[in-house]
Amino acid sequence: MNLTPIYNIAEICSQLGITQAILSPGSRCAPLTVAFARHPEITTRTISDERSAAFIALGLAQKTKQPTVLVCTSGSAAYNYAPAVAEAYFQQIPLLIITADRPPEWIDQLDGQTIRQQNIYGNHIKKGYQFPIELEHKDAQWHAYRIVSEAINLSKSFPHGPVHLNIPFREPFYPTADEEAVYEKDIKVIHNIASTPTLGDQVINDITNSWHQFNHILIVGGQGDKNIAINTSLTQIIKEKKIPVVGDIISNLHDVEDIIKRSDIFLGQDKNGLHESLQPDLLITFGKSTISKNLKLLLRNYKPTGHWHIQPEGEVADTYQSLTKIIRCSAEEFFKHIADIQAEADFHNQKQENFFYLWQIEERKTKRLLETFFPTETWGEFECIKETIERLPENSDLHLANSMAVRYANFVSVSTPEVEVFANRGTSGIDGSNSTAVGHCLASDKLQVLITGDLAFFYDRNAFWNNYDISKLRILLLNNHSGGIFRIINGPSRLPELEEYFETKQPLTAKLLCQEFGFEYLHCDKKTKFNNYLKAFFEDDGLAKILEIESDSATNTEILKQFKQTYKDLK
CATH class of the missing domain: 3.40.50.970 (Thiamin diphosphate (ThDP)-binding fold, Pyr/PP domains)
Known part of the structure; x- marks a missing residue:
């Protein structure tokens, strides 16, 4: 051949x-x-x-x-x-x-x-x-x-x-022992010169004129890469135009000043007509999926009059059932133009400002709750995730496995501006979280910190079956020996089959796996050990590390219920 x-x-x-x-x-x-x-x-x-x-x-x-x-x-x-x-x-x-x-x-x-x-x-x-x-x-x-x-x-x-x-391929397809691989440098190659659609003057004028027709404007960012240009424009828009911007943990908008990070917590309650008061009349979206089911329900039940989605090319999903306009340009360009729209001191802007503060009040209330609720007397996964995320080194990426890990992390959000967040939220499966983080280790000198539950972790244990340097890998393993998310879902949580058929109890720990692959193993089952272990966990000393937190699934569920009830009781 x-x-x-x-x-x-x-x-x-x-x-x-x-x-x-x-x-x-x-x-x-x-x-x-x-x-x-x-x-x-x-x-x-x-x-x-x-x-x-x-x-x-x-x-x-x-x-x-x-x-x-x-x-x-x-x-x-x-x-x-x-x-x-x-x-x-x-x-x-x-x-x-x-x-x-x-x-x-x-x-x-x-x-x-x-x-x-x-x-x-x-x-x-x-x-x-x-x-x-x-x-x-x-x-x-x-x-x-x-x-x-x-x-x-x-x-x-x-x-x-x-x-x-x-x-x-037909046989024979192996080269002979002395055969060299010849690459033809003058081979025919087709180069694609990419360009991004831009907004013409007429489109900008139309957007500006339409903009002034709305009193309650809301911006929602979906999953996306960290983008300094977008975040800078959004910070200006929030500051000067008082437009609330919602971005959960996978949006990588956490360094935007006054971003609404924790809407999933306060939108889980509809006390005193909260949802109706947070209804936008113009919704602007960009990026891919969002984690928060509560945000989706709010925007589907209280639909905006207009919904603009910003995307250069490709099919656009009507996630909130309200899409009215697709604007074909980059988010960087769009928000740069929006930041330049002149705000006028009139009744229209006063309505927008009032709307902005309704979102801000709930966000600040939720932030205070996180600060006062923890530490809890009973120790569980939620507190471990909060402490880990709050102490992330600047030179690190954060990876979130699906199921409870990404949901807890979304409640907490990220406070370290330099950190970028990754999660497999395309299909949101538990498979492949370890391997994806390993891929990052092969491409980056940063610490790669993965927070994962036990089922996702053991499901993908072959991620470590290779001969390459993954010493930058850090895994916070939340091992409650079951699929704990099924205890917070109303359907399976009430069934007698919960433990055997939904949670799927398993007795494994990561100890022997660490021995097999040469990882440093830190095992923590008591609150008093955690701070010292976390410090050792983040040290960059040439070894991949797993910090395994053993806890009880039912206790974790009870802590989360107490947290949500405490928010509900807030005045």
Whole structure:
């Protein structure tokens, strides 16, 4: 087999800016493995568990903001990528998935490691490409190279996302022992020059004129990367125009002055007609998903007259059932123009200011509650998460696993401006949280702090089954030996099957896992030990660390109920 066209796949990737590849061992993918492993400009790593490999690649791409290549062999290996592919699709993270396949004549012929791999990821990729089986003819090579360029450019176009290349191989596909990998530097490559839609003068005038028709304007930021330009404009808008801005922990808006961080707490109560008083007449949204179900319910039950969503390209979800206008530009540009709109001292602005203070009063009340409710006499997960987040080092990223970890953290929010927050909220599954954080370790010198529950942690234990330096990893493991979230959901919490079939009790701890992988293990089951352990946990001394907090699921639920009741009792 002429392997040069396969080697040139790696060369095209390199010329289009890809520097990272995650490979999983296999035979059918041997030409691809050699192509990437021998390329001098691409850092390759091998991860045996394909499900973990895909989430590690997701973490790398999430951190570097560039596509990561994934390579696996034929058969079920490709299916193991599926959870991370779906997460990347909904979280808009660029991945280039390359799966080796059997030749077409052997599909459905009961041959080993042979499944139907074309379109295997369905609607959870931006596009799938099938490589030509014969690569001898010049036109076939032109076709193959064009496909690679198109796939990479598509993964990087807004909204970013995963793209799939399926490549069938006939035997023999191993290079000979003395065969060198030849990369053709003058290979045909298609460069995509990206641009962002901008607002023309007429559109700006229309927005400005419409703006003055509304008295209660609310801005909501969904999940997004930390963006200094956006945060600077929002700080100005809050200060000068008295517009409340809501952003939960995954919005990375926590360094915006007077941001509404804890709406999920106070919107959980509707005392004295609170919800009706917080109804906007203009809602402006940007970013991806929000965590707070309470915020979604408020905006669905008390719909605004106008809802503008800011997004340069792509499909837009009508999350709050009130979408009236899609403004095609970047959030940076939009909020810069909004910050420049001149405010006038009139009755309209007085209404907006009153609306702003209604949101601020609830936010400050909630902040005071967090300060006075803790420390509690009974120790639990909530307090551990609060203390950990409040003491995060500046040079760190925060990762949040799904289920209770991300919800507790959203109540607390982040106070360290330099910290960036990551969470797999595209599909919001428990799979892959460890692996995603490991991917960040491979891409960054910062401490990577993951807060996770026991089920998510043990589900993804193969994240650590690799030969790479992940000494920057810190895991706060909340081990209540069950899925504690089901105790706060009304349905399962009342059922006799709760403990066996919903919580799924398990007896594991991380002690032996730490021994296996050479992690430092800190075990804490008493409140008096926690502060000293937390200090050791954050020390950067060349070892990955797990701080395991053992607690009781029922006690954690009771503390959370007391916290919510205390807020309800506040005047």
